Amino acid sequence: MRPTAQVLRPAARVLLALAVVFLGWAGWSLWQAYRSPLGDLGKDRDTVLRVGSAQVAALNSMDWTRPDDGLKRWQDASTGPLRDQLQREAAADRQKIVQGRTAAAASVDAAAVTSLDDRSGVARLVAAVRITLTPSGGGAPTVQRKRYEAGLARTPAGWRLQSLTVIPVSAR
Structure with a gap:
């Protein structure tokens, strides 16, 4: 492997993990907001x-x-x-x-x-x-x-x- 590929693969994995965490958090926040009494208000x-x-x-x-x-x-x-x-x-x-x-x-x-x-x-x-x-x-x-x-x-x-x-x- 070239040195650039060795650096990019772990960086891509970290970015993918961050994206998954962000999407999970955003989905949970939206679900909470939907269930919130403020939504009913x-x-x-x-x-x-x-x-x-x-x-x-x-x-x-x-x-x-x-x-x-x-x-x-x-x-x-x-x-x-x-x-x-x-x-x-x-x-x-x-x-x-x-x-x-x-x-x-x-x-x-x-x-x-x-x-x-x-x-x-x-x-x-x-x-x-x-x-x-x-x-x-x-x-x-x-x-x-x-x-x-x-x-x-x-x-x-x-x-x-x-x-x-x-x-x-x-x-x-």
Whole structure:
């Protein structure tokens, strides 16, 4: 054997052993991260973000020609004090919706989970919402933009809104 080959073979073996050790460590670390409660917290955060955003949009959307369907969606998206309030005000809300003769279609442009307590099952979310209002008389649609802070609670049926508060826009 040439002297270069005598040096390269042991060096290649050492590099191969280091690569195997690194791959083993990386695989173990990935497995641990997957099993970690922090991984579950990330999944819960993603669920709160997705579900909360959809529910905020639902509570800002209404078809005046089908108010009962819209009021049911409001009930389905809520729990606790918010649901109680929506139930108490359902008849008055229905009357206002029909008299207003305007359809509202909301979408969440951006949202973020600001807090999540997995143990107690509560979370907070902020959302920027675009609401397109279309009057029944054929007038031009108008767009409103609002910001909300939503409180969510985990229920047996999943995450639901328990509060929804408009965040005022500062006049600077």
